[in-house]
Amino acid sequence: MQRRSARLKGRPPPSVSYALDDLDIELDSEDDTEQGESDAPPLEARKVAKSRVRKRKSKTSSNESEDIEQAEQPKAKKLRGNRGFLHILLDMPTDILYEVLGTLEPLDLLSVARTVKSLRAILMSKISLSVWIHSFSNIVPVPPACPDDLSYPQYAELAYGRSCYYCRRNLGASCLYRSWRARVRACARCLGNKTLFIEDKHLASVLSNDYPLEVAQLLPAVTAQTGTGWRQKPVLYFLRSFHDKWRSEVLDFSCQADEVEWIDSKNRESTAALEESVKYITWSIEWEKESRSKIRLVIEKRKELVIDRIKKLGWEDELSKVPDDVEQPQDDPLISKIYQKELTEKILHNLEPRLEIIMQCVQLRRLTRERGQSLQIRITCLDFIRFEYVSSLAPGAFIPTTADLYTNDFIKAVLNGQTNYDILTISQREEIQNAFPEAIEKWQRDAEKSLLEIFATACSQPNNAIYDYDPSTILKLAITFFQCGRCDTFCTTEQMMRHSCTRKDFNTCALDEDLGAIKQATKMLPWNTNKLIRVPILTHYRVRIVLEECGFNSATIQVEEMQRLDPIFECLEHGDEKSGRCTMGWLSLCKHLHSTIHADLGKGKRTFLVLSGEEALEVRRRIVENQERYLGKSRLTTSICTHCRQKGSVFTLLQHIRDTHGVSKPALGKDMVTLPDSYLPEPSFMLWPPRDPEDIRTLREGAP
Numbered sequence: 001m002q003r004r005s006a007r008l009k010g011r012p013p014p015s016v017s018y019a020l021d022d023l024d025i026e027l028d029s030e031d032d033t034e035q036g037e038s039d040a041p042p043l044e045a046r047k048v049a050k051s052r053v054r055k056r057k058s059k060t061s062s063n064e065s066e067d068i069e070q071a072e073q074p075k076a077k078k079l080r081g082n083r084g085f086l087h088i089l090l091d092m093p094t095d096i097l098y099e100v101l102g103t104l105e106p107l108d109l110l111s112v113a114r115t116v117k118s119l120r121a122i123l124m125s126k127i128s129l130s131v132w133i134h135s136f137s138n139i140v141p142v143p144p145a146c147p148d149d150l151s152y153p154q155y156a157e158l159a160y161g162r163s164c165y166y167c168r169r170n171l172g173a174s175c176l177y178r179s180w181r182a183r184v185r186a187c188a189r190c191l192g193n194k195t196l197f198i199e200d201k202h203l204a205s206v207l208s209n210d211y212p213l214e215v216a217q218l219l220p221a222v223t224a225q226t227g228t229g230w231r232q233k234p235v236l237y238f239l240r241s242f243h244d245k246w247r248s249e250v251l252d253f254s255c256q257a258d259e260v261e262w263i264d265s266k267n268r269e270s271t272a273a274l275e276e277s278v279k280y281i282t283w284s285i286e287w288e289k290e291s292r293s294k295i296r297l298v299i300e301k302r303k304e305l306v307i308d309r310i311k312k313l314g315w316e317d318e319l320s321k322v323p324d325d326v327e328q329p330q331d332d333p334l335i336s337k338i339y340q341k342e343l344t345e346k347i348l349h350n351l352e353p354r355l356e357i358i359m360q361c362v363q364l365r366r367l368t369r370e371r372g373q374s375l376q377i378r379i380t381c382l383d384f385i386r387f388e389y390v391s392s393l394a395p396g397a398f399i400p401t402t403a404d405l406y407t408n409d410f411i412k413a414v415l416n417g418q419t420n421y422d423i424l425t426i427s428q429r430e431e432i433q434n435a436f437p438e439a440i441e442k443w444q445r446d447a448e449k450s451l452l453e454i455f456a457t458a459c460s461q462p463n464n465a466i467y468d469y470d471p472s473t474i475l476k477l478a479i480t481f482f483q484c485g486r487c488d489t490f491c492t493t494e495q496m497m498r499h500s501c502t503r504k505d506f507n508t509c510a511l512d513e514d515l516g517a518i519k520q521a522t523k524m525l526p527w528n529t530n531k532l533i534r535v536p537i538l539t540h541y542r543v544r545i546v547l548e549e550c551g552f553n554s555a556t557i558q559v560e561e562m563q564r565l566d567p568i569f570e571c572l573e574h575g576d577e578k579s580g581r582c583t584m585g586w587l588s589l590c591k592h593l594h595s596t597i598h599a600d601l602g603k604g605k606r607t608f609l610v611l612s613g614e615e616a617l618e619v620r621r622r623i624v625e626n627q628e629r630y631l632g633k634s635r636l637t638t639s640i641c642t643h644c645r646q647k648g649s650v651f652t653l654l655q656h657i658r659d660t661h662g663v664s665k666p667a668l669g670k671d672m673v674t675l676p677d678s679y680l681p682e683p684s685f686m687l688w689p690p691r692d693p694e695d696i697r698t699l700r701e702g703a704p
Contacts, residue, residue, distance in 0.1 A: 086115055086116060086119065089119065090118060090119075097122075098128070098130070098131050101123070101128075101131045101135070102130070102131050102134035102135060103138070104135055104138075105135060105138055105139060105160075106132070106135050106136055106139070106152075106155075106156035106159070106160055107156065107160040107161075108135075109123060109131070109132065109135050109153075109156065110153065110156055110157060110160075110161075113153070123153070124153060129152065132152035132153070132156070133152070135156075136152070136155075136156075139287065140290055141283060141286050141287060141290065143159065143280075143283055143287070144279050144280055144283055147183075147276070149183070150183065154183075158178070158180075158183060158185060159280075159284070161185060162176070163176075163185075164176060164185065164186055164187040164190055165184050165185050165186060166186055166187075166190040166193070166196060167187065167189065167190055169187060171187055173288075175187060175188070177191065177222045177223065177224045178222070178284070179220060179221065179222040179223070179239075180276075180277040180280040180281060180284075181220045181221075181273045181274065181276075181277045182220035182221070182222065182239050182242070184222065184239070186222055186237075188224065191222060191224055191237045194240075195240065196239070196240055196241075197222065197237040197238065197239060197240060198219075198237065198238045198239075198240055198243060199235065199236075199237055199238075200221075200235060200236040200237070200238070203216055203217075203238060206243070210246075210247045210250055210251075211246065211247070211250045211259075211263075212263070215246075215263055215266055216238070216243070218266055218267065218270040219238040219239065219242050219243055219246070220238070220239050220242050220273075221236040221237055221238045221239065222236070222237045222239075223235070223236055223237075224237060246266075249262065250262070299339045302338075302339045302342075302343050303330040303331075303339065305343050305348065306330045306335065306343070306348070306351070306355070307319070307329075307330055309348050309351070309352065309355060310329060310330075310355055310359060313352060313355060313356065313359070315355075315359040318359060318362060318363050318366070319359075319362075321366055322362060322366070326365075329355070329358050329359060329362050332358045334354050334357070334358060335351060335354055335355075335358070338351065364513065364516075365516075367513050368511075368513050368516030368517050368520065369520065371513055371514070371516070371517035371520075372516070372517040372518075372519075372520030372521045373520075374517075375415060375517050375518070375521045376520075376521045378414075378415045378417075379402055379415065379518075379521045379522060381429070382402055382405070382411070382414075382415065382432075383402055384429075385429050385432055385433050385436075386399070386402060386405070386436070388433065389433055389436045390645065391645050395640050395641075395642045395645065395673050396640060396673050396674070396675060396676055398494070398497065398498055398676065399440060400440060400443045400444075400527070401503060401522070401524060401527075402522050403503065403518050403519075403522045403524050403525055403526045403527075404443055404503075404526050404527050405439055405440075405443065406514075406518050406526060407443065407446070407526050408439040408442060408443060410435055410439060411435075411439055414432060444497070447497050447527060447528075448475055448493070450528060451475060451482065451493060451496065451533070452471055452474070452475060454482075454533055454535055455474060455475075455480070455535050456471070457535075458534075458535035458537050459535075459537065461537075473558075475493045476493070476558045476559060476560075477554070477555075477556075477557065477558055477559070478543075478547065478552075478554070478557045478558060478559050478561070478562040478586070479540060479543045479544045479547060479554050479557075480492070480493065480540065481536065481539065481540060481543065481590045482496040482533055482534065482535060483533075483534040483535070483536050483539075483594075484496075484499055484501045484502070484532055484533070484534070485532035485533065485534050486501040486504075486506060486532050487501055489501075490536070490539075490587075490590045490591050490594065492559050492587075493559070494559070494676075495676070495677075496533060497527065498676055498677040499677065500677055501530075501532055502527050502528050502530070502532060502533065503524040503525055503526070503527055503529075504524065504525065504530065505519055505524075505525050505529075505530065506530055506532075509529060509530055509531060511525075511529075515529065536590075536594055539590055539593050539594040542593040542594075542598070542601060542602075543589060543590055543593060545601060545602045546569070546589065546593065546601070546607070546608045549606065549607065549608055550567070550569065550608055550609065550610045551610070562586050563586075566585065566586065566620065567585075567586055567610050567616075568583055568584070568585060568610065568611040568615075568616040568619045568620065569583065569584055569585075569586070569589055569608050569609070569610060569611075570582065570583045570608065570609050570610075570611055570687075571583075571584070571592065571596075571598075571607065571608055572606060572607055572608065572609065572696055572699055572700050573598055573599070573600065573607055574596060575690060575691060575696070576690065577690045577693070578690075579686050579690070580686040580687050580688040580689070580690045581686065581687040581688075581690055581691055582684070582686060583611065583619045583684065583685050583686070583687045584682070584683060584684035584685070585620075585623060585683030585684070586683075587683055588682045588683045588684045591682065592684070600700070605700050605701065606699055606700050606701075607700070609699065615687065618687070619685050619687055622685040622687075623683045623684070623685055626681050626685070627680045627681055627683070628668060630680065630681050631649075631650045631668070631674065631680075632650050632651065634649055634650070635649050635651065636649055636678075636679075637649060637675070637678075638650065638674060638675060638678040638679075639653050639668070639672045639673065639674050639675060639678070640653075640672060640673060640675055641653055641656060641657060641661075641671070641672050642670070642671055642672060642673060643657070643660075643661045643671065644660070644661070647675070650668065650672070653666070653672045654666050654672075657671050657672065
């Protein structure tokens with residue numbers, strides 16, 4: 001498009017020339033442009049100054065004549081544009097420019113050609129063919145010869161480009177799919193465009209008897225991978241433009257012989273095209289491998305710079321102690337992204353605070369690992385002493401774990417070798433075992449104190465201040481339940497001390513050197529280190545209402561008494577004619593009140609009642625039956641042998657008791673008992689037949 005500026009009138013049209021001297025005329029120098037931009041006043045100031053000058057000049061006639069003379073004189077040529085940093089290339093002689101450009105790779109040549117029109121004109125002309133050939137020879141492995149139907153710039157764009165041919169989005173090589181036969185590159189979104197591509201499963205429906213399906217399979221296609229993991233599979237996308245072209249050719253046939261000859265020609269063309277494509281695909285795979293290896297080498301060199309900086313920070317000794325089988329400091333996720341660009345001195349300087357944090361963590365992990373290794377033998381001996389002590393107790397009796405006992409000052413001093421007792425000496429193990437009862441009792445007192453603090457903290461919240469309680473008895477009452485913040489299990493005070501989630505590491509807290517060593521040696525943490533215990537105050541309040549409604553004194557009845565009575569509750573709000581009567585044991589009552597809605601609870605209507613007689617016995621039998629059926633199917637460690645204290649599943653213990661102890665018919669509860677911390681189905685049962693709706697209405701309207 002021609003420029004219509006008045007200043008260009010009378011100027012001869014520029015001639016097309018690739019000489020660098022001619023190119024210099026059309027481009028402005030960078031220094032002059034920056035000088036002009038920095039010295040130029042604001043636009044409004046220039047307008048005001050210009051108007052004032054005109055007014056002053058209009059006062060005298062002499063000034064008017066001077067202005068007319070200046071206007072008649074031709075103005076000096078004002079250069080436009082900014083050559084930027086590439087003006088050095090434009091000032092070079094042609095032969096030197098070609099030699100410089102020949103050292104670049106094809107993708108770099110394309111980038112240079114897209115900078116300014118003058119360089120594009122040079123690189124897209126036939127005289128620069130030697131530059132492109134020399135550029136392709138710089139690639140390792142050397143690519144095949146340029147296809148006959150492509151120019152060298154087109155060949156470079158197809159082989160190394162990073163954009164889709166249809167939507168022009170720059171997505172990178174990993175998100176694009178190339179077809180050497182069709183000479184296209186497409187993204188996943190464009191492949192799904194039905195106006196551009198035909199998916200292989202839709203090919204038969206698109207043909208509509210235009211030509212045989214066997215011939216349609218020869219259409220140029222793009223192969224894409226769909227799905228992830230084991231679901232990943234290749235899918236062919238045929239180009240619709242080729243399909244439309246072939247269909248128009250078929251419609252022009254006048255006889256059957258023309259169609260047969262056309263099919264034979266397509267077979268020959270497809271065979272030759274596929275053979276040619278294999279050559280380019282093989283080279284492309286090798287080139288991608290070579291490129292990845294070069295990238296890895298560059299990243300390794302940058303990692304060496306980071307290692308040198310770590311050594312300069314004074315961590316050389318700590319760096320030498322990092323084992324080869326663990327994550328190295330230079331591979332830490334905090335700094336992994338920084339290897340994508342060149343590491344300058346400024347970047348390395350800004351990286352130093354992160355490197356300090358990383359090396360401090362590396363040091364802590366090393367000390368924890370060494371501490372755990374030194375404790376491993378002593379903790380193994382402590383486990384043996386603990387096992388002997390447990391064998392003297394009743395089956396299923398509660399005793400803290402080895403990690404729990406580490407919180408005891410005496411046991412901790414023994415493990416650290418800070419006492420006169422040597423746990424590695426067999427003669428002194430009995431003296432250490434004698435200290436177990438006192439250590440266990442102290443641990444239980446500390447655990448109860450922690451639970452009481454958790455309960456008090458929950459009750460101190462503004463919305464949870466329900467009533468005053470007695471700290472000396474609240475943990476023993478039947479209305480007191482705790483909830484696991486991990487698995488949402490409701491537990492009594494004793495059950496929460498046994499609960500396994502309270503000793504697992506869910507990465508919810510930072511571990512110091514001692515806790516990390518204990519975790520490494522015992523594969524668990526001391527009780528409630530992860531702070532997962534919760535107090536469901538609202539559910540606590542609902543349980544108290546239900547117990548009062550059913551005739552129990554919630555302020556005095558304790559867990560032991562409820563276990564002895566084993567009452568069976570029936571919920572009148574959640575029983576119906578389809579499912580039956582909703583009955584449950586005392587331990588299931590808390591979860592039922594927590595997970596279901598009871599609109600009439602505490603409003604003067606009866607919502608629960610306690611079953612008695614034959615109905616209560618039937619529900620207890622059904623609950624026990626369901627739990628024993630679950631234990632029989634489970635392959636988890638849920639039970640313990642009463643004869644030798646061996647733990648295992650019910651299935652393995654039955655065989656063990658028959659073979660080892662000679663009991664022909666082992667019984668659950670006599671020859672083996674269920675571990676207290678084992679998972680069991682909820683003690684609930686839908687009793688049949690259901691109650692009559694009138695009976696339910698009568699029971700609910702009665703005084704609770």
